[in-house]
Amino acid sequence: MSRIPLSALIGLVITAAFFGAALLAPWIAPYGMAEVAGGVWDPSSPEHWLGTDSIGRDLLSRMIWGGRITIFVALAATLVAFATGVFLGFLAAVSGGWVDQALSRLVDLLMSIPALIMALVILSVMPVTLPVLIAVMGLIEATRVFRLSRAVAADIEVMDYVEAARLRGEGMVWVIFREILPNALSPLVAEAGLRFIFMVLFISTLSFLGLGVQPPLADWGGIVRENKDGIVYGVPAALFPAVAVAALAISVNLVADWILTRTSSLKGGRG
Amino acid sequence: MQNGFLLKLVVQRIALGCLLLLAASGLIFVGTQMLPGDVAQSILGQSATPQALANLRAELGLDQPPLTRYLDWLGNALQGDLGHALSNGQDIASSIAGRLGNTLFLAGTAAAIAVPLALALGLLAVRFQGRWPDRLISGVTLATISVPEFLLGYLAMFALAVQFRVFPSVSSIHDGMSLGQQFQAIALPVLVMVLVVLGHMMRMTRAAILNVMQSAYIETAELKGLRRFTIIARHALPNAVAPIVNVIMLNLAYLVVGVVVVEVVFVYPGMGQYLVDHVAKRDVPVVQACGLIFAAVYIGLNMIADLVAILANPRLRHPR
Numbered sequence: 001m002s003r004i005p006l007s008a009l010i011g012l013v014i015t016a017a018f019f020g021a022a023l024l025a026p027w028i029a030p031y032g033m034a035e036v037a038g039g040v041w042d043p044s045s046p047e048h049w050l051g052t053d054s055i056g057r058d059l060l061s062r063m064i065w066g067g068r069i070t071i072f073v074a075l076a077a078t079l080v081a082f083a084t085g086v087f088l089g090f091l092a093a094v095s096g097g098w099v100d101q102a103l104s105r106l107v108d109l110l111m112s113i114p115a116l117i118m119a120l121v122i123l124s125v126m127p128v129t130l131p132v133l134i135a136v137m138g139l140i141e142a143t144r145v146f147r148l149s150r151a152v153a154a155d156i157e158v159m160d161y162v163e164a165a166r167l168r169g170e171g172m173v174w175v176i177f178r179e180i181l182p183n184a185l186s187p188l189v190a191e192a193g194l195r196f197i198f199m200v201l202f203i204s205t206l207s208f209l210g211l212g213v214q215p216p217l218a219d220w221g222g223i224v225r226e227n228k229d230g231i232v233y234g235v236p237a238a239l240f241p242a243v244a245v246a247a248l249a250i251s252v253n254l255v256a257d258w259i260l261t262r263t264s265s266l267k268g269g270r271g
Numbered sequence: 272m273q274n275g276f277l278l279k280l281v282v283q284r285i286a287l288g289c290l291l292l293l294a295a296s297g298l299i300f301v302g303t304q305m306l307p308g309d310v311a312q313s314i315l316g317q318s319a320t321p322q323a324l325a326n327l328r329a330e331l332g333l334d335q336p337p338l339t340r341y342l343d344w345l346g347n348a349l350q351g352d353l354g355h356a357l358s359n360g361q362d363i364a365s366s367i368a369g370r371l372g373n374t375l376f377l378a379g380t381a382a383a384i385a386v387p388l389a390l391a392l393g394l395l396a397v398r399f400q401g402r403w404p405d406r407l408i409s410g411v412t413l414a415t416i417s418v419p420e421f422l423l424g425y426l427a428m429f430a431l432a433v434q435f436r437v438f439p440s441v442s443s444i445h446d447g448m449s450l451g452q453q454f455q456a457i458a459l460p461v462l463v464m465v466l467v468v469l470g471h472m473m474r475m476t477r478a479a480i481l482n483v484m485q486s487a488y489i490e491t492a493e494l495k496g497l498r499r500f501t502i503i504a505r506h507a508l509p510n511a512v513a514p515i516v517n518v519i520m521l522n523l524a525y526l527v528v529g530v531v532v533v534e535v536v537f538v539y540p541g542m543g544q545y546l547v548d549h550v551a552k553r554d555v556p557v558v559q560a561c562g563l564i565f566a567a568v569y570i571g572l573n574m575i576a577d578l579v580a581i582l583a584n585p586r587l588r589h590p591r
Binding site for chain 1: 291292294298299302304413414416420422425428429432434441524525528532535546547549550551553554555558559561566569570573
């Protein structure tokens with residue numbers, strides 16, 4: 001394995017720190033999620049490193065708890081997107097014919113409406129709960145995953161070993177999971193990083209608009225929303241969770257970039 | 272004969288766009304009407320009486336079969352009648368008219384600044400390829416792509432409106448304001464939107480031109496002794512028009528969506544704010560109308576991108 005470049009290392013460390021904080025929230029958060037621990041919008045102090053929020057809760061603790069929700073929802077939505085997108089994409093590439101046509105045109109249609117608008121339209125009639133959010137975000141994002149995995153699978157599908165598997169009588173499920181999936185894994189892993197970033201930005205945006213994670217739960221976007229009125233009075237509380245979103249997105253991006261270049265150079269080596 | 276071929280392509284693409292819009296309208300309708308959630312129930316809440324539910328269903332036409340409702344809705348929408356808002360009974364078309372104008376003003380101003388700037392910076396990056404201007408531009412691009420719009424918005428507001436008081440923090444505009452005052456009011460949202468789309472556009476412009484720069488005729492131009500900037504501007508740029516226009520249109524389409532968040536940040540009276548408010552109120556007719564308009568603009572811009580790509584391609588203009 002080649003040396004990890006500095007940018008990817010920074011990305012890995014920051015990403016790991018965010019995930020660690022999310023996992024260890026009950027132990028490292030100095031105050032409870034909903035615990036009122038000070039005055040309204042107190043500036044940062046030894047007791048409250050980032051100050052307090054719009055009703056006097058410790059901002060650092062809320063960010064740690066909020067990061068847990070942001071990361072959990074984004075991960076779950078990414079999983080939904082990949083489970084559906086990859087399976088249907090491979091299915092379309094392997095079966096061809098009308099299955100491919102039907103699925104591809106359906107995805108074209110879904111992608112003709114901007115993702116945020118589509119989500120808003122659906123959320124206007126659905127109850128806004130975590131499972132619904134995860135499903136809606138995941139299924140909208142699955143269209144992007146579908147495109148990629150169909151293209152990747154179409155390349156692999158014409159290989160001799162797939163032909164060989166077919167000739168010895170393997171079924172569709174075998175071809176998809178035992179022949180194509182293992183060989184498509186590396187581009188898909190890099191893509192998963194990028195999709196995860198989009199999901200983080202997506203849930204943060206929805207929550208910021210008040211249409212994502214609902215109180216009393218709060219994710220980073222929701223914390224921005226709670227504290228946005230402070231900006232006009234010069235209280236930077238809303239900026240911290242927004243910066244957290246950006247920091248997570250950039251660091252995952254650095255890691256995904258590295259995986260992408262590493263796997264593509266591997267491919268080059270194989271010829 | 273040649274023009275006939277081109278015309279056929281253009282007509283085909285426009286027809287495809289219209290078909291896509293029709294399908295999208297169906298999708299929006301299905302999305303709001305046939306999901307497991309009951310519209311009347313979710314508007315009135317769990318404690319609603321059966322009579323109130325029945326009344327609302329009748330008022331919304333929910334007792335009609337879905338296809339009839341869809342055709343009614345689409346037919347009315349095509350004639351400019353978008354129905355009435357559930358929350359306050361106002362005519363949606365007249366509420367939207369002014370807001371759509373505001374949104375287009377905001378997005379248009381942002382586009383008018385971002386597009387020339389992205390092209391110029393993209394050309395600059397190619398001219399100084401691999402040297403510090405190029406690297407600086409790439410670095411900034413990577414950063415702006417990963418940053419959510421609301422962070423840029425609040426950073427700009429915190430720095431320029433609160434700390435230095437250069438621009439107003441809330442971008443309310445109305446008819447009585449002069450054009451200059453209006454531009455002053457939307458300066459911050461425009462700045463944010465320019466930053467959001469600039470990176471991607473610039474990067475793709477750079478990539479498109481670099482791609483062309485590898486052609487043989489560029490080498491000829493170099494050997495002829497032309498200045499590097501002349502080569503880029505006169506020989507490479509015209510051949511990179513199609514991909515560049517494509518990415519510009521994609522970003523304009525993105526502006527239309529990004530405008531939703533930016534409008535909420537700066538409390539700007541546009542379509543995005545209107546849509547978000549009414550999603551929260553579960554006002555289905557308004558959401559449908561806004562969704563349809565956003566989808567139409569998005570599909571329209573993508574269609575224009577493809578049309579320009581067709582028209583800019585000499586191989587399609589002169590088929591063998």
